[in-house]
Amino acid sequence: MLLKPFSHSDQREANDFPIDRQIYSAWHLLTFRSLSTSGNQDKNHKKWMERFQELQEYKAIHGNCRVPTLFGCLGTWVKTQRGLHTTGNLMKDKQEMLESIGFEWRLRKFVELKTQHNEDMWNSQYDALVKYKEMHGDTLVPRYYPGNKELGIWVNNQRRNMKNGTFRARPDRKAKLEDLGFVWDPQEHFWDAQYNALVKYKEEHGDTLVPKDYPENKELGLWVTTQRASLKNGTLRARPDRKAKLEELGFIWDPHEHFWEAQYDALVKCKEKHGDTRVPRDDPENKELGFWVNEQRRQKKNGTLQARRKAKLHDLGFVWDFDDINEEAWLESFEQLKWCYANPGVVFDSALRAWTILQCRLHAKGSLAPHRKALLDEIGFEW
Structure with missing residues (x-):
């Protein structure tokens, strides 16, 4: 039986009779509730259809209706539909609408398929890594390897999984990679490889002074x-172990200081x-030392010689001034000549004879230092 609300005339008649007024009130309330329920149903249906349309748009973009729960309102709505379906409270027409766009009520099968897909994908990349090693001799695939960009990213992901501990759940994968000689830390691996190359260099050359542009191994020169x-x-x-390892090998931290001390x-x-x-600058026995000695004098003259080095050379009796050197050499030859004059009959050697001739020429030109002429005159030198 359909309920029909009172008209204004009915209301006036009811006002004349108390009992009829009570019936009117009850009838009016029932009618209001019926209309309110109908309005809410329309509102809920409209909201449901809006979410359904959003789900259709999601599928058009992602290819499925598997909306994550954290995807906002749509994710929550999808979860609610599954719950209603499980408890049998989802209306059949809505169920049919959802199924018409490929809605999945149970995701377990999807998870199983996804797990198998991941396993197949992992094995596929592993096989690609095996081939890479056969070609290159190692598993150090560059992150953006042009031959297989996916492989480079995959290799990097394996290292990340090892670092964050996710490999604990898959010890079989970890073992499989290690059997292949997988390098978990490429930077550590590179350091150790260069250190071993430095050991060989020292065995061949006797030191660790690898030139920066060492032609046989430029990488080693840059690493040093x-x-x-x-x-x-x-x-x-942060790596005292590396420092200690290098020092045990006799590593030279400051090659310039090492060279100075060697000279x-x-x-x-x-x-x-x-x-x-x-x-002498061009000393035939050690030309490098001759150049070095001259360099120390130059640095002292322009004020760039370290005080510590200057003191060390001074304590050794280093001759800083070329004039002092010439004077010492002249006095040495003069003493030889003086001894010969004191010992008649001694034959001058060729060097002393050449020196005496040079003194005569300098005297003739007027360029012989007066104090030197005076010394020669004292021993009776014949001009």
């Missing part, structure tokens, strides 16, 4: 320079052998 820079800027402090030691030996530090 990088280690020195790391010590200087303090980044090597100083050579100068000490030269003095022990010859009695002085007057090394």
